[in-house]
Amino acid sequence: MTLPPAAAKTSQISKEKIFLHRSYRKLAPVTARTLAAEGLLLALPFVLLIILFYPQLTLAISRLAYKILAIAVPPEHLGIAEVPSYISPLYGLVIPDRFPSVGFSLAVMGLSVLVTVLAWGGRQLAKPLGSWAVFICLINFISAAFFVIMPEKFPYTGSMFSGLYLQTMLTVWMLIPVVLALSLLPMPGRRPGKFLLITVSMAYSILFGTVRFAFFMLVLYRYSLLFMPAMIFAVGPLLDFIFVVGFYSYYVSRVSLKIQGSEKTWYWLY
Amino acid sequence: MVLALLILKIYVNIVIALMVLYIARQFRFTMNRMSGEQKMYYQDIMDSDMPSVTVLVPMHNEELVALNVLERLLDADYPKERLEIIPINDHSEDKTREILDKFAAEHPAIRPLHRYAGRRGKPAAINEALQRATGEVIIVFDADYRPPRGILRDIAVCFKDPEVGAVMGRVVPENVGANLLTRMLDLERSGGYQVDQQARYNLGLLPQYGGTVGGFRKSYCLHTVDGEKVCFDPNILTEDTELTIKLYLQGKQVVYANRAECYEEVPEDWDVRGRQIRRWARGHTQVMFRYLPQIYRSKMLTRRQKLDGMLLLVLYAMPPLFFLAVAALMVLFFAGEPAYATLLPVFFLTVAFNAFGNFSAFFQIGAATFIDGSTYRIRLLPFLMMNVFFNGIYISDGVIDAALDHVSGRATVWQKTMRFRKK
Numbered sequence: 001m002t003l004p005p006a007a008a009k010t011s012q013i014s015k016e017k018i019f020l021h022r023s024y025r026k027l028a029p030v031t032a033r034t035l036a037a038e039g040l041l042l043a044l045p046f047v048l049l050i051i052l053f054y055p056q057l058t059l060a061i062s063r064l065a066y067k068i069l070a071i072a073v074p075p076e077h078l079g080i081a082e083v084p085s086y087i088s089p090l091y092g093l094v095i096p097d098r099f100p101s102v103g104f105s106l107a108v109m110g111l112s113v114l115v116t117v118l119a120w121g122g123r124q125l126a127k128p129l130g131s132w133a134v135f136i137c138l139i140n141f142i143s144a145a146f147f148v149i150m151p152e153k154f155p156y157t158g159s160m161f162s163g164l165y166l167q168t169m170l171t172v173w174m175l176i177p178v179v180l181a182l183s184l185l186p187m188p189g190r191r192p193g194k195f196l197l198i199t200v201s202m203a204y205s206i207l208f209g210t211v212r213f214a215f216f217m218l219v220l221y222r223y224s225l226l227f228m229p230a231m232i233f234a235v236g237p238l239l240d241f242i243f244v245v246g247f248y249s250y251y252v253s254r255v256s257l258k259i260q261g262s263e264k265t266w267y268w269l270y
Numbered sequence: 271m272v273l274a275l276l277i278l279k280i281y282v283n284i285v286i287a288l289m290v291l292y293i294a295r296q297f298r299f300t301m302n303r304m305s306g307e308q309k310m311y312y313q314d315i316m317d318s319d320m321p322s323v324t325v326l327v328p329m330h331n332e333e334l335v336a337l338n339v340l341e342r343l344l345d346a347d348y349p350k351e352r353l354e355i356i357p358i359n360d361h362s363e364d365k366t367r368e369i370l371d372k373f374a375a376e377h378p379a380i381r382p383l384h385r386y387a388g389r390r391g392k393p394a395a396i397n398e399a400l401q402r403a404t405g406e407v408i409i410v411f412d413a414d415y416r417p418p419r420g421i422l423r424d425i426a427v428c429f430k431d432p433e434v435g436a437v438m439g440r441v442v443p444e445n446v447g448a449n450l451l452t453r454m455l456d457l458e459r460s461g462g463y464q465v466d467q468q469a470r471y472n473l474g475l476l477p478q479y480g481g482t483v484g485g486f487r488k489s490y491c492l493h494t495v496d497g498e499k500v501c502f503d504p505n506i507l508t509e510d511t512e513l514t515i516k517l518y519l520q521g522k523q524v525v526y527a528n529r530a531e532c533y534e535e536v537p538e539d540w541d542v543r544g545r546q547i548r549r550w551a552r553g554h555t556q557v558m559f560r561y562l563p564q565i566y567r568s569k570m571l572t573r574r575q576k577l578d579g580m581l582l583l584v585l586y587a588m589p590p591l592f593f594l595a596v597a598a599l600m601v602l603f604f605a606g607e608p609a610y611a612t613l614l615p616v617f618f619l620t621v622a623f624n625a626f627g628n629f630s631a632f633f634q635i636g637a638a639t640f641i642d643g644s645t646y647r648i649r650l651l652p653f654l655m656m657n658v659f660f661n662g663i664y665i666s667d668g669v670i671d672a673a674l675d676h677v678s679g680r681a682t683v684w685q686k687t688m689r690f691r692k693k
Contacts, residue, residue, distance in 0.1 A: 155606030183633035249651035269308035
């Protein structure tokens with residue numbers, strides 16, 4: 001912008017538009033009723049779908065996971081059946097149980113200690129990831145110690161894990177729309193856009209959850225039940241919420257880019 | 271065995287309930303800041319009769335940054351006859367002393383205090399400086415800060431109201447682009463100030479004095495210990511949190527001045543960051559041990575304020591409680607209680623909401639950076655989850671330190687945060 005000579009001399013710049021400073025702005029006021037309605041509108045359809053169709057969903061997931069696993073597991077060791085769970089009918093994969101040998105458990109304990117030392121003493125960027133690795137190692141160490149001391153007391157089978165995993169995922173899939181709907185409530189933007197974001201997040205979670213299910217079952221089949229606790233505690237639901245936050249942040253970033261230069265979005269403080 | 275498992279189940283449920291309570295609180299704050307009525311501070315008041323101000327800048331080996339902060343303070347838009355600057359050289363072994371003496375020789379407003387005896391640390395240093403401070407209002411900046419020209423006036427004018435005991439400005443990182451850590455800390459700061467502090471101020475809860483980019487009224491703070499007038503307990507590592515609580519218990523107000531922004535340097539190194547939050551957690555928990563019952567019994571605070579104050583003080587105890595809950599869930603898992611494994615999504619959901627460190631929920635940080643006008647920076651939000659275990663470990667260490675301090679009554683040693691500014 002070229003300044004008029006007088007303005008340039010006196011630093012008195014005439015501007016057509018001055019945006020509200022970040023300290024002095026907010027969005028348009030909304031009523032609690034509008035918010036509640038929007039929240040229900042965004043979250044409820046997904047929650048209802050999960051509640052009404054979870055048997056079909058778990059069956060479809062198990063079929064897809066079966067197809068993926070069939071690449072690495074002989075078909076006589078693999079099956080789909082109704083698995084133990086608190087809700088029925090719930091369909092999951094069935095595999096033969098494999099218990100770790102004492103030698104394998106001791107090796108896992110040793111490796112966990114080694115990785116813990118390396119991860120915690122790691123370089124800069126590895127530090128926060130290292131602390132996560134330490135958490136995983138700690139769980140594996142405890143699990144391995146359990147299998148060394150009292151393997152017969154391990155209360156789960158592969159099929160039980162199957163049921164446990166799918167129940168956990170059903171809970172995750174009911175929570176994702178609620179979490180996202182609540183998080184998106186304060187944000188401007190059209191409802192279809194928000195609805196699409198939740199749909200994409202759900203689709204991703206179901207797909208990722210299925211692939212992970214197949215992977216977990218393969219680990220249990222190949223490397224024993226020892227790794228079950230780590231799968232549940234360290235790389236289970238926590239990972240799902242990380243990508244939910246990822247989708248949310250991408251949406252907010254897009255909205256932020258869209259409203260740049262818009263005078264209508266921002267209101268004065270009161 | 272059955273009883274032990276029952277206790278563990280109750281414990282896990284209590285931790286989840288506490289985390290859900292924090293989520294609800296953060297959600298309320300976010301909604302309030304995004305679209306609720308906002309409370310402004312005293313920035314529109316113009317007065318020629320400004321209070322006398324003493325600016326304290328505690329320094330321990332600050333040769334890299336001392337020059338910048340003093341130059342900025344000398345350039346401040348504040349009546350010179352009402353301004354005194356006391357940089358506190360606290361046992362420095364580098365060239366801090368020479369830099370301060372050079373400035374003092376050239377500028378009479380600068381009256382350095384050199385401390386080479388007595389206890390080291392910010393609370394002890396400020397206590398000693400308060401003995402010679404002439405100002406009615408004490409404004410504190412850490413040495414790595416770059417105070418803008420009008421900030422002293424912005425802060426000091428609030429003290430025209432006699433109910434105001436302290437004022438807190440907004441801290442903005444200046445070295446955001448240094449690496450991923452500094453970018454993440456920028457997000458955390460944004461959530462903590464733009465939404466959390468402002469919403470607490472809006473809602474008449476307890477905004478916090480943060481010990482820097484802020485000031486307090488000397489007369490409300492000083493009390494006599496062993497015949498000496500002091501303000502802070504040198505054993506408490508977060509003198510700012512203690513002062514906040516003490517002021518509220520006296521029925522005074524802490525004002526949050528969102529527009530009074532000041533740039534600071536955030537840690538560029540994970541180890542430095544870890545030590546910093548460990549110190550914060552230790553100090554904060556020391557204050558919790560000392561003041562939690564007093565907040566509960568206070569007649570000066572409303573019920574909502576008491577709840578907010580208690581949640582504020584318990585904040586740093588949450589990571590160790592979380593780790594204990596994980597341990598409890600592990601025990602329940604191996605004991606054949608699969609029902610508790612299905613509770614995990616709820617459990618980790620609450621973790622996902624509360625990014626440990628600044629304890630801002632992710633949507634709170636998203637909202638704050640959105641108001642700030644950030645665009646691509648918001649996309650780093652999921653990376654904050656990387657901090658969950660890292661911060662959790664250091665905070666837990668700090669809380670354990672504080673518990674040991676409380677039991678043993680041992681003296682604490684101040685650990686300064688390393689600076690990264692280039693020479």
